[in-house]
Amino acid sequence: MVAVVGRTNAGKSTLVNRLVGEKVSIVSGMEQTTRNRIRAILTEPRGQLVFLDTPGAHKAENELGTLMNRMARGAGRDADALLVVFDGAAPVRMEDEGWMARAAFSDIPVLFALNKADAPRFDPARFREAWARIRAEKRPDAPEPAWHALSAETGQGCDALLGALFALANPCEALPFPEDIVSDFPRKLAIADIIREKLIARLFQEVPHQLGVRVERIDETPDGAWEIQATILVNRASQKGMVIGTKGRTLRAMRRAAEPEIAEAYGLSACKILPFVRVEPKWFRNHFILRELGYKE
Ligand SMILES: Nc1nc2c(ncn2[C@@H]2O[C@H](COP(=O)(O)OP(=O)(O)OP(=O)(O)O)[C@@H](O)[C@H]2O)c(=O)[nH]1
Numbered sequence: 544m545v546a547v548v549g550r551t552n553a554g555k556s557t558l559v560n561r562l563v564g565e566k567v568s569i570v571s572g573m574e575q576t577t578r579n580r581i582r583a584i585l586t587e588p589r590g591q592l593v594f595l596d597t598p599g600a601h602k603a604e605n606e607l608g609t610l611m612n613r614m615a616r617g618a619g620r621d622a623d624a625l626l627v628v629f630d631g632a633a634p635v636r637m638e639d640e641g642w643m644a645r646a647a648f649s650d651i652p653v654l655f656a657l658n659k660a661d662a663p664r665f666d667p668a669r670f671r672e673a674w675a676r677i678r679a680e681k682r683p684d685a686p687e688p689a690w691h692a693l694s695a696e697t698g699q700g701c702d703a704l705l706g707a708l709f710a711l712a713n714p715c716e717a718l719p720f721p722e723d724i725v726s727d728f729p730r731k732l733a734i735a736d737i738i739r740e741k742l743i744a745r746l747f748q749e750v751p752h753q754l755g756v757r758v759e760r761i762d763e764t765p766d767g768a769w770e771i772q773a774t775i776l777v778n779r780a781s782q783k784g785m786v787i788g789t790k791g792r793t794l795r796a797m798r799r800a801a802e803p804e805i806a807e808a809y810g811l812s813a814c815k816i817l818p819f820v821r822v823e824p825k826w827f828r829n830h831f832i833l834r835e836l837g838y839k840e
């Protein structure tokens with residue numbers, strides 16, 4: 544079990560999808576995309592690796608943010624290895640240093656993934672310097688983590704990382720998960736996330752952060768198609784119009800992107816999303832809703 548941690552936008556979800564070879568976790572250029580802990584399972588002749596994708600650490604602004612940070616911090620608890628992902632093309636941020644400090648005291652093996660090696664500004668030196676400084680400050684005898692420069696986007700360096708992870712894996716009698724599953728994330732939550740991903744890509748400023756998507760029901764038609772009723776929660780009345788778009792364009796674009804992806808993921812003949820946008824002021828402070836969306840146990 545590998546806990547995948549790091550600051551928001553480092554590319555954790557992109558990397559997890561790349562490592563298991565399928566899209567399990569949604570990705571976007573917006574910060575704080577992932578809001579749950581999502582398990583992604585890789586089964587191959589060498590064995591089984593289970594990755595735990597987590598929300599990126601950030602400065603929390605509300606209850607949702609606090610819950611997300613807690614999920615990230617607790618992720619290492621049941622894991623056998625800690626994979627810290629850094630955006631190697633960006634400057635070292637406070638949250639990166641925070642994970643380095645955590646890594647110095649880790650009692651499980653630590654791997655550092657320097658992601659975005661394909662980007663022109665990729666510069667591993669500043670991360671190595673930051674680590675050397677933090678290690679000297681916090682715990683000079685901390686073991687040196689294995690460093691992996693890689694690109695989750697192109698796949699460069701990812702096989703080497705998998706090799707290192709399999710080399711660390713513990714032998715066990717039986718595989719922890721069935722061979723044919725790639726995630727045990729509940730279906731309704733996974734579909735809600737795909738809808739959210741498509742909306743995030745089409746919305747601006749604070750709107751993506753204040754979106755919540757809840758799949759209410761999935762009806763199967765006799766010909767093997769699904770009808771998905773989804774409620775899209777927004778914080779303010781003005782955001783409702785933006786989510787719908789002029790003459791419903793934004794919702795239509797979301798459906799055009801999400802429906803084929805869901806149909807493909809679940810092997811359906813077709814899929815139809817019936818979206819309903821609802822204004823629910825400060826839903827991200829409402830513990831009942833947070834629980835319904837799977838953000839709170
Ligand atoms: N150039 C480049 N971009 C990448 C790479 N990996 C991820 N990205 C981009 O970085 C952005 C963030 O990726 P995510 O995978 O959503 O990042 P995350 O760490 O899961 O972010 P949170 O869920 O918010 O914590 C997206 O725009 C990705 O396309 C990479 O190897 N190279």
Ligand SMILES: [Mg+2]
Binds near residue numbers: 555557568569570597
């Ligand atoms: Mg993510």
